[in-house]
Amino acid sequence: MAEELKIRVNERLWTVAASPETPLLYVLTNELLLHGPRFGCGLAQCGSCSVLVNGVETRSCVTPVSSVADMPITTLEGLPAWYAAQKKLPAAPPLHPVQQALIDEQALQCGYCFNGMIIKASELLAKNPQPSDEQIRTAMNGHLCRCGAYPRILKAVHRASEAMAEVTR
Amino acid sequence: MSDLFRRDFLKAGGALVIGFALRNRLYAQERGSVAGPPDPKQVDTWLAIHADNTATVYIGFAELGQGASTALLQVAAEELDMDMSQIKTVGLDTNVTPNQGGTYSSAAIARGGPQIRTAAAEARLALLQLASKKLDAPVERLTVSRGNVSIVGVPARAVTYGELVGDQPFHLAFTGAAPVKPPSQYKVVGTNVPRNEIPDIVSGKHLYMQHMRVPDMLHGRVVRPRGQSAYGVGARVRDLDESSIRDIPGARVVRRGDFVGVVAENEWDAVRAARELKITWDNTPSLPGTDKLHEQMRAAKTTDRVVLERGDVAGAISRAAHTVSQSYRCPYQSHATFAPNCALAQVTADSALVMCSTQDVYGTRNTLARVLNLPVEKVRVQYYEGAGTYGHSCYDDVAQAAALMSQLAAKPVRLQFMRWDEHGWDNYGPAHVAEIRVSIDANGKLVAYEYHGWHHNWAGVETSAQLAGTPAAEWNGGAAQQVNPLTCGGMYNIPNVRLVNHQLPGKEYLKGGWLRSPLDLSFSFASEQTIDELAQLSGMDPYAFRQANIKDARWLGVLDAVAKLANWAPLHASHKPEAGPRNPGGVVSGRGIGMGTHLASYGAAVADIDVDKETGKVIARRLYGAIDCGLAVNPGFIENQIGGQLVQSASRMFHEEVTFNTTNVTSLDWGSYPILRFEECPEVHATVVQRLDQRSTGAGEEVMAAAAAAIANAFFDATGVRMREFPLTPERVLAALARA
Numbered sequence: 046m047a048e049e050l051k052i053r054v055n056e057r058l059w060t061v062a063a064s065p066e067t068p069l070l071y072v073l074t075n076e077l078l079l080h081g082p083r084f085g086c087g088l089a090q091c092g093s094c095s096v097l098v099n100g101v102e103t104r105s106c107v108t109p110v111s112s113v114a115d116m117p118i119t120t121l122e123g124l125p126a127w128y129a130a131q132k133k134l135p136a137a138p139p140l141h142p143v144q145q146a147l148i149d150e151q152a153l154q155c156g157y158c159f160n161g162m163i164i165k166a167s168e169l170l171a172k173n174p175q176p177s178d179e180q181i182r183t184a185m186n187g188h189l190c191r192c193g194a195y196p197r198i199l200k201a202v203h204r205a206s207e208a209m210a211e212v213t214r
Numbered sequence: 215m216s217d218l219f220r221r222d223f224l225k226a227g228g229a230l231v232i233g234f235a236l237r238n239r240l241y242a243q244e245r246g247s248v249a250g251p252p253d254p255k256q257v258d259t260w261l262a263i264h265a266d267n268t269a270t271v272y273i274g275f276a277e278l279g280q281g282a283s284t285a286l287l288q289v290a291a292e293e294l295d296m297d298m299s300q301i302k303t304v305g306l307d308t309n310v311t312p313n314q315g316g317t318y319s320s321a322a323i324a325r326g327g328p329q330i331r332t333a334a335a336e337a338r339l340a341l342l343q344l345a346s347k348k349l350d351a352p353v354e355r356l357t358v359s360r361g362n363v364s365i366v367g368v369p370a371r372a373v374t375y376g377e378l379v380g381d382q383p384f385h386l387a388f389t390g391a392a393p394v395k396p397p398s399q400y401k402v403v404g405t406n407v408p409r410n411e412i413p414d415i416v417s418g419k420h421l422y423m424q425h426m427r428v429p430d431m432l433h434g435r436v437v438r439p440r441g442q443s444a445y446g447v448g449a450r451v452r453d454l455d456e457s458s459i460r461d462i463p464g465a466r467v468v469r470r471g472d473f474v475g476v477v478a479e480n481e482w483d484a485v486r487a488a489r490e491l492k493i494t495w496d497n498t499p500s501l502p503g504t505d506k507l508h509e510q511m512r513a514a515k516t517t518d519r520v521v522l523e524r525g526d527v528a529g530a531i532s533r534a535a536h537t538v539s540q541s542y543r544c545p546y547q548s549h550a551t552f553a554p555n556c557a558l559a560q561v562t563a564d565s566a567l568v569m570c571s572t573q574d575v576y577g578t579r580n581t582l583a584r585v586l587n588l589p590v591e592k593v594r595v596q597y598y599e600g601a602g603t604y605g606h607s608c609y610d611d612v613a614q615a616a617a618l619m620s621q622l623a624a625k626p627v628r629l630q631f632m633r634w635d636e637h638g639w640d641n642y643g644p645a646h647v648a649e650i651r652v653s654i655d656a657n658g659k660l661v662a663y664e665y666h667g668w669h670h671n672w673a674g675v676e677t678s679a680q681l682a683g684t685p686a687a688e689w690n691g692g693a694a695q696q697v698n699p700l701t702c703g704g705m706y707n708i709p710n711v712r713l714v715n716h717q718l719p720g721k722e723y724l725k726g727g728w729l730r731s732p733l734d735l736s737f738s739f740a741s742e743q744t745i746d747e748l749a750q751l752s753g754m755d756p757y758a759f760r761q762a763n764i765k766d767a768r769w770l771g772v773l774d775a776v777a778k779l780a781n782w783a784p785l786h787a788s789h790k791p792e793a794g795p796r797n798p799g800g801v802v803s804g805r806g807i808g809m810g811t812h813l814a815s816y817g818a819a820v821a822d823i824d825v826d827k828e829t830g831k832v833i834a835r836r837l838y839g840a841i842d843c844g845l846a847v848n849p850g851f852i853e854n855q856i857g858g859q860l861v862q863s864a865s866r867m868f869h870e871e872v873t874f875n876t877t878n879v880t881s882l883d884w885g886s887y888p889i890l891r892f893e894e895c896p897e898v899h900a901t902v903v904q905r906l907d908q909r910s911t912g913a914g915e916e917v918m919a920a921a922a923a924a925i926a927n928a929f930f931d932a933t934g935v936r937m938r939e940f941p942l943t944p945e946r947v948l949a950a951l952a953r954a
Contacts (some may be wrong), residue, residue, distance in 0.1 A: 049482075049690075067482045075481055080425050081418040085553055086633040087485075092885040093553065121418040144416040151408055151850065154858055155279030157414035157422060157553045157601035185892040189884060191552040192279060192602045193861025195895035197854070 055123030070094045081121025085171035092161030092188035102168045146205035154192035238455030248590035251313035257384040260333030267376030275322040279602045282322035282852035292402040293334035295358035306597035306617030311515045316574030318352030320912020327915035335392040339472030342379045397906040406850030423598035431626035433481040435488035438472040441638040444500035446721025458492035468622035473681035499876035508543045516716040525710030530662035534653030536751040543939040544646040544736035548874035554636035555608040557616035560626040570613035571600030586732040606641045606727035614678035634882040641727020644669045648740035658752035662710040667697040670720035688720040701737040701810040734919035738810035755784035772816040777841035780820035804932025808923025814911035816842040821924035834864045834896035839917040844908035852913045856900035863921035865890035
């Protein structure tokens, strides 16, 4: 049965009514009306629904909402602010460097997988600011793209890595 | 247009201008209130000019993530002499947008480009006539920049489109006489304008179909067997216990015949209800199973049709220096769209609004009207993007299912297919068996080509309609369902040709549908490997052999373009007949070339692949693709399309195969239907042969077949072994290497 739960999403505390085992994805999309995380498989196979929980890429489609009740959750919408906090910037930029790099590379086709791609690449660059081709491929391997946009995504992650290095310098 | 006609038209222009002055209604408010399609011969159907000197172009093609909507705006901006920042489009809606036919067969630019160009040219002429009155100068002396009309040499005397028309309708029929710009004057067409929706997509502001919500709606899920049976069988409910979900709050069953769904206020409750509903299905075997599929296909009673007959194939073969004769087997493949389809339907007693991701809003409206038993004009269909569909995925099925569920529940219903619904009930790209014989003379000239293809047609009735009571029916006819004379040897100069289509009884097989470049990967896999074998028998490099056998300048052009892009050097060692597998054990590399297309355009590809002879794993390292699609409106988009096609083709050649036992499809998710992943992603290189003087033809799928062939030929170059069946899975590769 539905219970009142508190979740912390994009630096804001929300009270939601949901049964504890409800996957986080359904709460984010139907209660918080967020558009970043989105349904892809419901099986944690594709990465469409990814969010950051404590900075760690997490598949929200199989994560019970009660299991992340006290943890900071960041979605695509909160990524620029998350990045600003990480880099100690005075204000959140309009876009995370990965998002900007994907625009610059005109990387996408349908773009539905890009929520997960952006979340995963952001997690990677936070841990490893200058990844090699192989490290990017390995990190991103759990994120599928049906349109075949991988080559441009790869370039965009490198481009974002360079942009972030300039911010730090 | 003759000069005489043009003069008469310009004289008649005055009457049209008076017509303009009389109209006084705000057209924007009318739009959307009546069922379409609007009259395609009226300028207002296509275009509205706003008071702020911007324009809205009404486009009848769906944006499928390929950039076609931006490219069509480029065409309109070009003819109107407006800037891309001044021009926008709206979502497809049967009450708003024109009927340009479905967005398939790469038609958006090929068919839509000329339509939009004509409409924009008609609007421009009308605007110039208005400006001519206003500025008191003949049309011939006017020039336009960014929607600002001025007199040549007198820039101060000017008026904007917005000032001339400002949110009022044109009320103007096409004259058929509006001049279009010669391509030599293009400023916007042919340039790489960026796609306008990308910033919203990366920031999460873009609305996909899956995001749509309406007040008071229920969430729905369909309840079906996991994986389809033979198309003609559908699914039959044996036993259904509605009380099995009574503990789930608000969940209830909706049912018409064998169509079963559940609805609930809360989405997770709908998911749970679909999972927990006790239902048993008739489980009578109806399928051959993957292992016996091709034998059954080859032995089946078929409906045969000679697609092309030229010269005397049998005679030419009897006199030929070399003949290669082979058979090939190709799998069912799935659209496996990245996001399972979703639809939202609001059905009342006498009307319906259905939001979905159809490639054809008007076509979907027709079938929805039949399913709901409503007049067509009472049904409104709106398009919202889903994930890339690449053909007839479950978008019609989900729209019908949502509409049925809304009608049965008497509430708006948002229906999201689960992963297994989409993978298991797709309209699969049909499996294929090929038997091919091709001959050369002593000079290495192709003299005879014979191709027999076995496959079935596409489904004409969707699963939801079928389960609700409409009998299954095949969709007969259509060039894309037949052996393709372009991909099957059509690029070569061959005097004697015979192509025969053997149509299988489709209801005994899986539900078929168009999948990006329908059947062409199968055709080129068989055909272009045969061409390579003949190159080898004639002692020629496969690129040189193709050059020597092609006369058509555009096929030659695209072949040369890809060879140049890939820096092709003649292949040697592996192409001697006696050369067996090189380097026993370990990883071997190979390079191959291939050609093909779909219904128009010209495609060529080169592949560099690695084959691990111990594990059987094949990886594409570098893929090169070239296309000639006539006038390329936005070459950058097309390069991106080629890149996507190369990767998707590699995925289909290495991984993709729908599997089934005798009762159901068993490939139901990304584990059982794997696609190419990031780790194996090749480098891609693309080039577009720009032909400003040729009409635009498709660019969304025409390199797929060439890429498949190039990969197959590269496998031979690497190993000395020919693969006669794809996908090239490790098991299949190891078995083929062991046989060699």
